[in-house]
Amino acid sequence: MDSFKRLIRKATLSYKGLFAVMSVQQYLMVNLGSPLMQMLCFTLIARYVYGTVDISHWFIGNALVLTYFNAIFGVGVQLTQEKNSGTLKLLVASPSSGVGIFLPRAMLHIFDGLLTVLFGLVIGSLIFDFYLPISSWPAFLLILLVASFSAMAFGLIISCLGLLTRDLNLVLNIASMAMLGLTGANFPLDRMPVWLQPIGQLMPLTRSIEASRSLYSGALLSDLSGILLGEFILGIVLMAIGVVMFSIMTRVAVKLGVLEMF
Amino acid sequence: MLSNTYPVISVKDLKRTYSAKIGVMNQKKKSVEALKGISFDIYPGEIFGLLGPNGAGKTTTIKILTTLLAPTSGEAKVFGYEAFGEEKFIRHRINFIFGGERSLYWRLSGEDNLKFFADIYKIPRSKQNELLDCLFDEVGLTDVRKHKVETYSKGMKQRLQIARALLNEPEVIFLDEPSLGLDPVAARALKKMVRQIADQGKTVLLTTHYMQEAEELCDRIAIINDGEVVALDTIAGLKTIAQNESNNDANLSLEDIYVHFIEGRAICKV
Ligand SMILES: Nc1ncnc2c1ncn2[C@@H]1O[C@H](COP(=O)(O)OP(=O)(O)O)[C@@H](O)[C@H]1O
Ligand SMILES: [Mg+2]
Numbered sequence: 228m229d230s231f232k233r234l235i236r237k238a239t240l241s242y243k244g245l246f247a248v249m250s251v252q253q254y255l256m257v258n259l260g261s262p263l264m265q266m267l268c269f270t271l272i273a274r275y276v277y278g279t280v281d282i283s284h285w286f287i288g289n290a291l292v293l294t295y296f297n298a299i300f301g302v303g304v305q306l307t308q309e310k311n312s313g314t315l316k317l318l319v320a321s322p323s324s325g326v327g328i329f330l331p332r333a334m335l336h337i338f339d340g341l342l343t344v345l346f347g348l349v350i351g352s353l354i355f356d357f358y359l360p361i362s363s364w365p366a367f368l369l370i371l372l373v374a375s376f377s378a379m380a381f382g383l384i385i386s387c388l389g390l391l392t393r394d395l396n397l398v399l400n401i402a403s404m405a406m407l408g409l410t411g412a413n414f415p416l417d418r419m420p421v422w423l424q425p426i427g428q429l430m431p432l433t434r435s436i437e438a439s440r441s442l443y444s445g446a447l448l449s450d451l452s453g454i455l456l457g458e459f460i461l462g463i464v465l466m467a468i469g470v471v472m473f474s475i476m477t478r479v480a481v482k483l484g485v486l487e488m489f
Numbered sequence: 490m491l492s493n494t495y496p497v498i499s500v501k502d503l504k505r506t507y508s509a510k511i512g513v514m515n516q517k518k519k520s521v522e523a524l525k526g527i528s529f530d531i532y533p534g535e536i537f538g539l540l541g542p543n544g545a546g547k548t549t550t551i552k553i554l555t556t557l558l559a560p561t562s563g564e565a566k567v568f569g570y571e572a573f574g575e576e577k578f579i580r581h582r583i584n585f586i587f588g589g590e591r592s593l594y595w596r597l598s599g600e601d602n603l604k605f606f607a608d609i610y611k612i613p614r615s616k617q618n619e620l621l622d623c624l625f626d627e628v629g630l631t632d633v634r635k636h637k638v639e640t641y642s643k644g645m646k647q648r649l650q651i652a653r654a655l656l657n658e659p660e661v662i663f664l665d666e667p668s669l670g671l672d673p674v675a676a677r678a679l680k681k682m683v684r685q686i687a688d689q690g691k692t693v694l695l696t697t698h699y700m701q702e703a704e705e706l707c708d709r710i711a712i713i714n715d716g717e718v719v720a721l722d723t724i725a726g727l728k729t730i731a732q733n734e735s736n737n738d739a740n741l742s743l744e745d746i747y748v749h750f751i752e753g754r755a756i757c758k759v
Contacts (some may be wrong), residue, residue, distance in 0.1 A: 244594035314594065318611075319556075319557065320583075321609045322657075392654075481573065484507050
């Protein structure tokens with residue numbers, strides 16, 4: 228029980244301490260405004276390119292990919308932020324392991340990311356006539372949850388890179404571009420260069436985007452369970468890689484003396 | 490005098506070299522030998538002072554002992570365990586404060602900061618409320634515990650750091666320039682707290698540039714210059730050595746002694 232309570236409080240406090248904004252207006256501007264604008268932009272480009280064709284396909288992809296915002300700018304920068312606030316050393320020198328330190332931090336971002344996507348969907352349904360029958364919503368929510376989970380797991384790996392590099396911005400940009408470009412959100416995966424396709428399959432969100440599009444086209448959740456399980460397992464694997472990377476990279480940083488360097 | 494007790498901290502011929510790249514295009518590796526083989530032991534319950542000019546290697550020493558930096562060679566042991574390699578036997582029994590105002594979550598209240606670290610240190614929930622009340626009381630922040638840290642003064646932030654460092658009831662506490670930038674009143678309050686910590690039987694390793702602080706607090710002092718320990722004794726012992734070496738019978742202050750070991754000897758040698 229204690230460890231569960233700890234998990235919840237570490238999750239909320241680290242979210243509040245590093246990421247959360249101070250007011251509702253600010254939340255709407257920062258955490259919703261910019262990702263939603265981006266979604267509109269890409270979807271409108273798709274409308275322009277594909278003309279009169281129903282663009283819901285692209286709209287769904289772009290809505291799901293919004294979880295990248297929390298994954299990269301919430302979870303991905305967390306260890307660099309700890310460095311900046313001088314608290315990284317306190318965490319590293321504590322008896323808590325990597326799991327105890329940085330997994331809780333990803334938790335609230337999973338829900339925050341999900342919320343962003345839901346806002347995106349509402350806006351989309353107003354602008355693009357996106358419509359999903361009520362009966363499909365529970366399944367859709369489940370897909371979103373799994374998608375957000377695996378996106379945050381990816382963010383954990385990114386955050387570890389912040390332990391050793393001072394050019395995290397470069398990493399963040401590459402990671403954002405990969406999430407926007409290689410998950411099938413904006414470009415059909417099967418038309419990408421052959422060598423890029425396997426990378427697309429290793430990216431978070433690829434499977435969720437495919438699943439939600441199928442759901443929109445009328446597939447049942449039971450038809451999608453395999454692909455959804457795939458996304459979930461990918462999330463677990465990414466998370467495990469993140470935890471191992473954290474312990475290896477803190478050790479390397481302690482050896483090189485760069486734990487606190489920017 | 491303390492030969493029948495084991496040292497809590499034992500440092501033998503400890504060396505640390507940093508390598509830094511300089512230049513942009515033609516990057517050259519430049520290495521800085523921050524510690525050139527220092528040795529000292531610290532015994533249970535001592536307040537041990539580490540004095541020396543900027544860049545002498547004090548922070549490097551503390552980082553190594555707090556498991557945040559690996560030695561290049563030599564030995565750094567806390568409770569008999571290697572600070573690099575056996576850190577899991579050390580971490581829950583120590584805590585530390587580095588000078589400066591960072592190392593807290595400014596957006597959180599003082600109370601939330603302590604709660605967060607109490608969880609990080611896995612302190613049972615049943616103990617936490619009482620512990621936090623006690624600590625806020627001890628550092629005199631009870632009436633502002635719900636305020637955001639960004640509204641605290643430098644002295645208040647430093648006191649919150651102390652409370653944070655006491656959360657896990659550490660047996661050894663490392664204080665790296667804790668009084669940096671504090672006004673005299675805040676510095677005095679801090680001194681009192683360090684004294685209290687020592688009175689509870691904890692071992693303290695302290696660095697400072699304020700001679701009076703060192704004089705009032707420290708049982709023994711190591712003076713370190715350019716990565717080497719140049720003197721190590723009680724204040725009375727250091728005084729005797731300095732008096733003998735400089736043929737000066739006057740009543741030397743710790744500042745005189747410090748200057749003697751950092752500068753005086755070098756001049757003598759020339
Ligand atoms: N991360 C680092 N990389 C390169 N050089 C460093 C690093 N940290 C400290 N140094 C150098 O090591 C020496 C000792 O530094 P430090 O231990 O911080 O001294 P002090 O705390 O006594 O002022 C200094 O010359 C400093 O410039
Ligand atoms: Mg220093």
